[in-house]
Amino acid sequence: MIELQHLVKRFGDLVAVNDVSLTIGRGEFFALLGPNAAGKTTTLKILVGLMKPTSGSARVAGFDIQRQPLEARRRLAYVPDFPFLYDKLTPREFLRFTAELFRMDPARAAARAQALGARFHLESYLDLPIESLSHGTRQRVAIVSALLHEPEVFIMDEPMVGLDPHHARVLKDVLKEQALAGTTVLVSTHQLSVAEEMADRIGIMHQGRLIAVGTGEELRERSGTRGALEQTFLALTAGGPATPAAAAAPAAAGP
């Protein structure tokens, strides 16, 4: 469902993603961990087609994101850490707009919106302007809009940002159900507890490289640690965080 082959991304002299190869199967929940500036967000951006790789390829639901971008995006949903929403629309209007962009059947879109809206407790907010909603409520609207078209691949960058414990639980349940129903779920997170609780497999990126992939147990075995995933993570990324230049390079790019 997600296939990365020898993915490389350079920012000038800096190699942000260095020869990453990874396959995530249908219905798998995969968590991507790593220190700051490890290359996680860059990998996700390549995967959703926001950025071109320097070399290598990325396939989503069997489609190459560079060669067949529209086919891939129809099957994909992406929620960034700070999602964009049209401030002057209401959530209902925004969901209708998203459904139309994905050319969904209206009845199916309405049913999905109602079900997901109820699940994330959005009913009383559906007709308020988005600009009046709290950060967490906006995040819930973004998640519902992303799930509306029943994506085959669901990618989230820091999924729990802004969510209260109750809705964080709802999101975890929904993601698990999606995975069980066959959706491939890829989340990039710094919350090790989310990865440990939810993920079928965990990947750890460090300085642009995917240095370890496996279940929690496999990673512990490999690092020779026991107990919390934190120990494993710290042992595997013992070289410290990536250089600051890695984080700064993309931001300083444009006029």
Added chain:
Amino acid sequence: MNTAPSSRSPLALLVGVNLRQGWRRLLALRRQSRLLSTMIVLFLVGYAGMAFKLFQIGLRFAGSFPGLGPVLIERMVFLLFAFLFVLLLLSNLVISYSNLFRNRETAFLLPLPLPPEVIFRWKFIESTLLASWAFVFLVAPLLAAYGLHAGVPWHFYPATLLFIALFIALPAAAGAWLAVIVARWLDRRTFQITTLVLAAAGLAWLAFQLRPVEMSEEALETRVLVVLDSLLARTRFALFPLLPSYWLSAGVQQWAEGALAAAGFFGLVLLSHVLFFGTLLCTRMGRRFFEAVSHVQSRGSALGAWGWFRAWQERRRRWRARRGGLEVLLGWVPGVPPDVRALLVKDLRLFWRDTTQWAQSLVLFGLLAVYILNLRHFSTQLTNTFWVTVVAYLNLGACALNLATLTTRCVYPQFSLEGKRLWIVGLAPLGLPRVLLAKFALGTALSLGLSLGLIVLSCRLLQLPWDRTLWYAATITIMAFTLNGLAIGLGALYPNLKEDNPSKIVSGFGGTFCLVLSFVYIVGSVLLLAFSSPWHPTGAYRAGTFVAWGVFGLLSLLLGWLPLRWGRRHAERFEY
């Protein structure tokens, strides 16, 4: 979700959703304050009426020269549209760049199943509207006055509207194309250097084109046509037949003269170019746009391929560990504590690094500088005290209007630009009220430096005595304090912390209100001071002069101090 989605194209969907957003913004504007929105509408109507009257008087004056009037008017129309074409091109370039590459909606749309062509087309439409509405607003009174002066039939007006609609598409297309090229090939530093070099070259070319011509008294009296011909030769660039502004000017003027076939020809020339470049842009730019987006997010410096540049960067990296030149410079300014200095350094650095913020101001002040520098030749012809006084006041007005553009465009958004980072300075022991004062001081110092330089230069070139030079310098200083106080105060009273794009912050309610108040203040003040001036031939120091100066001082104090005070109070109680 009960309504079935229509079979609307994705482009129609995007246009529809943004129209709805725009409409609700307008409604919110009206709800915010009926009085203020009425004032803005009145200002816009007042501007249109006043501009129409001024253009009418100007055209009547230019047309009053026997035999020469029509030639002068014709050339002025060509010149005006040529300059507006260049300004539209720059405006489209800046707005297209922001809209295509620094816009959250674009980033949201890119991972959706929309072809990049569709996103590009929508952003092209949006940028064209944002960049061109002011042009239409500016030329509408002129064309109405021109039509009335030439006694045109009714169909001149709809035809002209069509010509303008076609015309604005061309700089918009060129601007969008250039924005993609810039994003694809130039990093920030290369772009800044290129902008500065091009601006300098453009101003040098303009200074050369508009250089004075030596004429003998005899030639001026006996060979008027020859003299006029040599003067008009300098403006012949506006008649370059491949310029879209030439097609527009020629089409409009031919239609006014009743030569409908010739006008139709120019209309078709415009139409064919719009269709050709429009088709190219709508069908061939999607992939290039997407590649440019990817490059903007991925690029190291374009100059990084050169060894000397890398070595220089390495040296700079070592220097950066020490205090920067800016910090050292501000350290010499007495009475600036370290926390305020840190804020000023941060503001100056961010301003310099955002090319779109200063590029347009540079062009405006550059053009004004070229005009003022040319006064040194003009002033020898100005032997009449009346005209010297008129030109001096006009210069004061021009400098002040430039100053207002600068304060509204660059100073007003400073508080809002803290945006989501407001907590950093807001929670510092510095406190938001002092942050406001520091921004006010910085804005005033920089804008005053530029304006004072220009006004003193203007006075010296008009050979005014020192006491009058000092008076104009004091006036522009008062105006700088007032306009900066107004901009900073209103910026704090009407903050938009959600928007990172300064041009969008300015286009909101507070920014428009700031612009309206600034312009009303300048026009009112300059007229008040000019009519009570003691320096025109029949004038003298009288009670009315001092009353007018007092009114100006009081008005300046109220308009600058009150918003700043209210802004400070608002900042003290600010919740974020």
